[in-house]
Amino acid sequence: MANDLAIVGTMPEITNPTIAVLLPCYNEEITIGKVVRDFRTALPSATVYVYDNNSTDRTAEIAAAEGAVVRKEPRQGKGNVIRAMFEDIDADVYVMADGDDTYPADAAPAMVSKVLEGYDMVIGDRLSSTYFQENKRPFHNFGNRLVRGSINGLFGAHVTDIMTGYRAFNFTFVKTYPVLSRGFEVETEMTIHSLNNNLRLFEMPIQYRDRPEGSVSKLDTVGDGIKVMSTIFRMIREYKPLPFFGSIGLILSVIGLVLTSSVTIDFWHTGVVLRFPTLIGAVMLVIAGLLLIVSGIILDVMAKNDRKLFVIDQNRFAFLQRRHD
Incomplete structure (x- = not known):
């Protein structure tokens, strides 16, 4: 069938x-x-x-x-x-x-x-x-x-x-x-x-x-x-920017939060930040992840607007074809 x-x-x-x-x-x-x-x-x-x-x-x-x-x-x-x-x-x-x-x-x-x-x-x-x-x-x-x-x-x-x-x-x-x-x-x-x-x-x-x-x-x-x-x-x-960029951003953010948590636990026990490079890298991963998620949201709105314009173009061509027929 x-x-x-x-x-x-x-x-x-x-x-x-x-x-x-x-x-x-x-x-x-x-x-x-x-x-x-x-x-x-x-x-x-x-x-x-x-x-x-x-x-x-x-x-x-x-x-x-x-x-x-x-x-x-x-x-x-x-x-x-x-x-x-x-x-x-x-x-x-x-x-x-x-x-x-x-x-x-x-x-x-x-x-x-x-x-x-x-x-x-x-x-x-x-x-x-x-x-x-x-x-x-x-x-x-x-x-x-x-x-x-x-x-x-x-x-x-x-x-x-x-x-x-x-x-x-x-x-x-x-x-x-x-x-x-x-x-x-x-x-x-x-x-x-x-x-x-x-x-x-x-x-x-x-x-x-x-x-x-x-x-x-x-x-x-x-x-x-x-x-x-x-x-x-x-x-x-291009067509699915939110899932694409959002998933990458989410993964980076989770990795960054896990690393930040480990540094925070060490600080809780010792009162001293022992791993500054890890902390800096973790914060950068969180920021990068959040930027990717925000970029995905913006691009998703743009993709939806493109689909709206496509529908308008389709309607225009369909109208022209009906007039021609």
Whole structure:
């Protein structure tokens, strides 16, 4: 069963919605032709966009021959490509996938339907189906579990597939989402952004398949894993500043108070402060801890104001889309 992550309100019906299929690509000549054909078959009314990210093979040529709109993005990295796509392309519904033929195009119509029902983002959930059987890279499986557990625990969510590249979005999401990541960590960033701003998410299980023979993954298990964890760390610091800074401040304060208590006990028994360096260090730890807690409170207020501004921006773009329709 699909995992319904939010309650959807009523949404004005969009007649004859425009659909854009977004395929960021780098050296995918083996698979891109089939991927474009599959999406054109699954979504006949959609426009398929292939953004070529400095490929050195025939990716762009093959995609154009299959009827895709091909554009170049010189800034290397998937995050940079998605940023360009979101800036350049206007549509009612967006479907984003990879050019490596690992995601089934026949799931796209159902994802589009969910967006038209009112969801901001539909997540193609690989992990509930065939991912762990098809994916032959054990460290990737471990990384998916680690990231999923970290984010769900911190945001109190139940998202199954945090890092999937198969997603569908509405116009408002695309035009209000700030793409900050440059590489493959962008999907994790999307999920955290959505959870932090209480967007309407829907998870739909899909049948994942591993790359066909001859197609080479661009993922660096260790390097990209570090980037993903760094992104999580950064976004928790920005989106959850009170728990982040408050917990560190609380730990420092407790350590400082324990050390201060030991010096106080010695003074009680002897009438002399025997460990001045310990006392000075302990007081500094308490002060530093209190400063971190206060900083967390201030930053938490700022983060809440940012969420308010985001809601205002969402309402503005939703209004513009209704006027356009």
